[in-house]
Amino acid sequence: MQECIIELNQISKAYRSRTVLHPIDLQLYRGEIFGLIGRNGAGKSTLLKLLGGLIYPTGGSMRLFERSTCEQRSLHERMGLLVENPGLYTQLSGFDNMELLADAYGMKARKPRIEELLDRVGLADSSRRKVKEYSLGMKQRLGIALALLGSPDVLVLDEPINGLDPQGIVDIRHLLLELNKTGLTIVIASHILEELSKMATRFGILHEGRMVEIVSRDELLQQCEQRIEIRLTEPEAAIPILEAELGIRRYKLLDSQLLQVYDEHAELYQIHAALVKGGVTVHGIARQQVSLEQYFLERTGSGGVRNA
Amino acid sequence: MLNILRMDFRRFRKNNMLPLLLAVFFAFQLFGIFMMSRYADSYSAGAGLGPGSLSASEFFQYMLAQPPSWMLLYVAVFTVHYTWSERSAGFYKNYISMRHARVSSVLAKALLLALFTLLLFVAAVAANALGRLLFFENAPTGELGQYALLLLLQFLLHWAFAVMMLFVALAARSLIAGLIIGLLLALNLVGYSLSALAALLLGEDGAGIASWWLVNRIVHPLELGQAGGADMLEPAIVALLFLLLFGAAGAVFRQREDLR
Structure with missing residues (x-):
């Protein structure tokens, strides 16, 4: 301690x-x-x-x-x-x-x-x-x-x-x-x-x-790390597919419709194809990264736009 | 306390302004005596006596009573400069969080101002002695014991003024404000106003009350050797009162102050 x-x-x-x-x-x-x-x-x-x-x-x-x-x-x-x-x-x-x-x-x-x-x-x-x-x-x-x-x-x-x-x-x-x-x-x-x-x-x-x-520091770096954000209706169903099909282990479920994947090697089209094949409806998928400045600006209410 | 005093003393010794100020004061004092000797007829020390016929102690008082009091002006300028040089450099931030450092720094500065006042007195006594020797022939020395007593009382009064100025410098929001207040005090504008007010309200009794104001006491000639030493007691009490009052006020102010 x-x-x-x-x-x-x-x-x-x-x-x-x-x-x-x-x-x-x-x-x-x-x-x-x-x-x-x-x-x-x-x-x-x-x-x-x-x-x-x-x-x-x-x-x-x-x-x-x-x-x-x-x-x-x-x-x-x-x-x-x-x-x-x-x-x-x-x-x-x-x-x-x-x-x-x-x-x-x-x-x-x-x-x-x-x-x-x-x-x-x-x-x-x-x-x-x-x-x-x-x-x-x-x-x-x-x-x-x-x-x-x-x-x-x-x-x-x-x-x-x-x-x-x-x-x-x-x-x-x-x-x-x-x-x-x-x-x-x-x-x-x-x-x-x-x-x-x-x-x-x-x-x-x-x-x-x-x-x-x-x-x-770890939390901050994680927040600012490059990731793939997937908007979908059934994230619980998507997780086993991503693990089994693409071997993805690092991810975070933010809410009932948003899943974040922290895997540098995963490609957007691969993820999309695997999820569709598994019968999961994908509403949106995009690569995201927040810079330190953006992270700070977002928290201080000064705006800041996420890079796609 | 001793450590802070040692630090302030080192800074005092390394102060470039100090020797310059003393040298200028000495030179102007000497120049003042020279001018006095040239125009001795127009100067009168009372009862038709010229400055050349005054004893050392009378001459010293005579010089102090000439407005403006240069010695007070020098004390005011040095005190504000010395206090503000630390403040504007921001050096206090390095040590002020030490145990008792806030109060100690005020007390240390008060003691160093005593040293500065002493140096100023040494310069004044030396300039007076040299000036009287050079420009006034056969100027009487007078009683040395009385001269020493006068110097001691005036030293106490001037030190009290320095401590009052220390409080002003601490409380003032800017160097310029501190200097302006210092000059107004040294020129005794407060004293003149008090005297006028006291005379207006109390008539002749007002003069006695106004003499309890420090600067009035400094510029008012002391008549030492009077029966019962009453004239010696009053200036000593005034000096100690102002020393304690403004010393304590400075320490309390520093203790509570947010140092931005």
Whole structure:
């Protein structure tokens, strides 16, 4: 059984009369990479700030590491945060920024730890340069190094690949996957779905302050997998025919009239012929595939047309 | 608390604006004394005395009482700049979720503002001493104990002003708003309004009440050495009151604030 380390119960946030987050229930487990998907203004950053203890909820409760944050606010210090832009003094060097934070943590033997982290994020050679001379990707990586300095249990990242070039995106992805392998739990918000799908093990879709859906990576990939959709009157009769005639084992019965077949080798005409031969009336048959974007758009009510 | 203080102190040491601000303050202070010496006749320290005949402590008070109070303006600008540089960089996001970090960061900044105020006083005392030596011949030193006491009281009052500004900087929604409020406070527009209102409502008794406003107390010359030390007690109480009030207000505000 996975250990639940973050538990949100009906947590909500409003600024005066404007509700930014409607009551949300969410459990996050140790060692997972949770991807938070949503359009700009969906409430992703607000949720991450709540997790990080930067803002206070207006309703609901939060448990971190099996303890309530109402009783112990310092539980938030076990989170490493990179929310919105990295918090950096641009007139100081990367090393100086790390050293400032090391002061706040009261770290004694800081130099080796700082150098190790800067090396890990690929900034060892430019650590003495002023941050204002850094590229966007370098700033993001320094932000991650800062978030890791306190050896957090959870890394909370908000759009860490925004504005990065393709190589920068790959570097960050490799870094995060590597960190996750060491047991670090990662919560990452992004609207770049394709990239998020390469890292996250579970996804939460946030829309207008509401958690619309929470789906595992396997479920998401299955939803987006290429399939054949068959509309027919007697699906129960069709299943034995497909198994016996075409050897199809992967299928899903969605309702009394819709059958989905996930078999890359099955051809439409073969299926149609086998069903007709078996006396099953077929109303329609088509190959379907939903892209990640379509899947997301459908759930956020923004339209999206399925490709035939 | 000590860790956050250590962090803020490191940032304070690396602040590029600090030496520049102190150098400019020193230079302008010296320039002010030079101008004073050139036009000594038009300056009057009361009872027909020119600034050259004042003791060190009287001269210091005389400089403070010249509107606008440059020292308050420098304190206001530095406090807003120092507080907002962290805010606009967003560096607080890296540490604010630590245990007691919100309150500690306010207290640490209050202590560093004491250090800044102290440096400003050192610059002012040095500029006054050098200026009087260069531009006023045979300027009397006066009683050193009284001078030290005056410096201590004025330091407390100015530090209290810095802590009040810290609260303003924390509560202000933008850097510009913080600076404008700071300038209005440093120029003592609030004090003048309070004095006028108190005089209007209470007549002569109003002056006593208005002197409890911090900036009025700073620009009003202290008459030290009076019987019973009454004139020493009132500014000390005003300073401590404002220190505690705005220090606590800043800490409570930071504790409850949503850091966006």
